[in-house]
Amino acid sequence: MEIKVVTKQKAEDKIRLDVEFPAADLESQFDKLASEYGKQVRVPGFRLGKVPLSLIKTRFRESLRAEALEKILPKVIDQAIKEKELAVYGAPMFEDEEASMSAILNKNDKSPIKFSVSFYLPPEAKIKDPKSIVLYDHKLDVTEAEFNEAIEEETLPFITLDEVTDTIKPKDLITADIIFSEAAYEEYSLRGHQFTYTTAETGGAYPSYLNDLRKLILTMRAGMKREEKVVFTSLGARAGASEDSTAGDKAKVAGSVETTVCIAIERVKRRGAVVFNEKLLAKLGVASEAEYKERIREKLRKLEPALLEQFHVKEILAGLKKTSKFLIPDLALENYINYEWKHYVTQLKQMLAQQGADENQFAQLEQSLPKAPGEDWKQRARAKGQVVLREMLIFEELKKRYPGHVDEAAVNERISELAKEYGKTDVEAFRKELIKAGDFSRLKNHLAEQATWKEVIKNCKHKKGNVYSLKELKALIEPPPADATT
Template sequence: MESLDVSVENLGNLKLKLTISVPKEVVKDTYEKCYRNLKSKVSVNGFRKGRVPQSVMEKRFERHMKQEALEELVPQNFDKAIKQENLKPAGQPKFSDLEVNKRKPLKFSATFEIWPDFELPAAAAFELEKKEISISDEEKEVKKKEHLEKKITYALKDGQAEDADQVLMDFSVELEGEENANEKDFEYVLGSKQFLPEVEEALVGMTAGEEKEFEVSLPEGHQEEKLRGKQAQFTVKVKEVRAKELPALDEKFFESYGEEVNSEEDFNKLLEKEITDAKEQQDKVEYRAKLKEQLVKQLDFEMPADVLAEEVKFKLKQLEQRPKEEGKEAGSEGISDEEKEKAEKDAAEHLRLAVYFQKMLEKDEISVDENEVRQRFMMNAKMLGMDPNELIQQEYGKQFYQETHQMVIEDTVLDYLTEQVLNQ
């Protein structure tokens, strides 16, 4: 690939000015392409569509053709120039001297900020205390109970309904004389807190075949505005009372876990692994947090002024949105000087960390698991109640994916650094 004629001027404060010369042959070829694209789209009196001479087109549509030529030549050759000079812009460039003539080379300028060059702190500059993982009998019992609770069954019982029992019932609810709900054969576990406390209290002590009517005051904070503070009349008929039964640790129970569990010993190993994995993940989170705290103190290099200003502006805008999110008018509460100062500090810390993570990622032994990025994005999308495939098509979704990618970069680098620090 033929190289461009590029001159680089250092303007100081992490700002560069490139002067880029594009050969006239390239300019002419771009004009020819613009002509071919345009001639089939426009009509000129006296000529058939698609047969308008180029000289006529250039005269009639001079401004349009120049603009189209610049829109192709400038970004294309700017990208080629920064790759040629091995430069990494920190923000959007500002172009100048944008005068194009198909008979002359195009010479234009681009001014932009760059990221700073700095020495990466060595692993010895960080301190972490390695945590040893131990598992208590109590933790095993808690984890075992979690597994057993997922496989509980209910069996008919005589007597009164108690906490943790399941009742099979018909019930209806009336509000101001009108029926609001009517359910048949409804299964409800006492203590699950799906109903109001007053309803649960009324159900406790009931027996199979018993009917009861009672009144409940709906809370002022009810999610449905029309129901707030209203009196609700409940009519309940309990058909069955069932007691909770935990599964036995038998062959049928072990089979539900697949091939990895064939005995109580295997089951206990599974419990220990789950506890260990959870503790290792928690330790990872704590290691990352401690390393970030230390990094913030160690990274003090200069940041590009314009990029930093944009980041501060973004954080201040987030602060301005708080009243709106709290149901107040935007701007009803101003931003204090302390908050502005914190926004500036947070913006600088955020950018320095981002630059550090990116530079660390350039090391040969560190790479981002793109599958992890996709899995996190899908999980987060589902937590938002959205289809990941539909979300990624939206502008917000694309930004969300980039944020997820950045989070995985951060975790990847911090986990790598954790290993280096703990093993030094």
């Protein structure tokens, strides 16, 4: 597609593109859509697919031209950005969008189509030393109890199944048959079927189409006998509803059916019974119990999956509080860590390219980044944490360079929302409380970030108390030149 682009710097952080492209390209897209539409639309007096193209173009001109424009504009804008080798952020902002689109749609001559669109530019943040940007390392102190539990987890698959001769103990792994009474067979159409479950503690698998069985699984608990009849009341599975009830509960509800089942426990894997005999050591592939335990300890030191299940990304991110102070809602953090890793690598590359950095300089930065997240949990968590820290750096630079981005009306609107949220009827008094507490300036900064990065944190809400400090992170960014600040 042949296009013409003229760039105009509107502000230090915003650029305008004046674009024009041939009207024939829009007409070509219009003709293509009209042809496709003609195969599907029904018009009185014509068979399906036999409506004249000229009639389609006349009757559906407005909607087809609007759809054609909707399809072609993103391609034109993308081509304009690439031709000018720009790094831009957010959605395109049209100059007087309604009038511009209306003029294009109502245009009848063959002269080029013209429009103007603006974008935010990325901040020219200068990273002093990429290798100094590191995620706070969540240190794990392995307790003796955790160590012993890890050993049990590792060895459990190798322990021989024993017949159950007594009641269930806590954390036993149970295999059991669920045997229905005749009435239950009839009600659930399960005649001739048995279900086998393997459950640990109070959870387990059950047929998704028979949700009432969940209560049965939950009753497979410590103290349960080898064979125990359970009577429970529920709406039939086919009725699409269920009623929670404890074992032996005979309370009736409208339309319910009393169902009796027998939980016949067959086998169990018992925890806390690890005996390191020669047979078990051979299965584990070690020569001695000491060698095996050292292997487990080494795994725990490296934060391998044996204990990683106990952690969550939020716990890793909590470490940020020890290195930074920054007003950023929890929801914003979640938004950051959910962005694609490749997007941020590209973002950093564009930012460096704007500063005239060459490929070698970017390669140095890239080496300091974690690799693209794979299956390893720690690698994923570190990658996500690195992203959050880099975004914090960029936001801090924005705050220094563009302090005038705050719309006072937006501040007042947000204060009114917060006042309502906290049950304050006097908005002005609430504003004074915020100023006294120091939260007012933080709120303004937060709104400035929202205004500049609304595509990144558009759904975030300010929540009192989520305050982080950027004191140590500030040292990682070189201050902007005096002539670059506004």
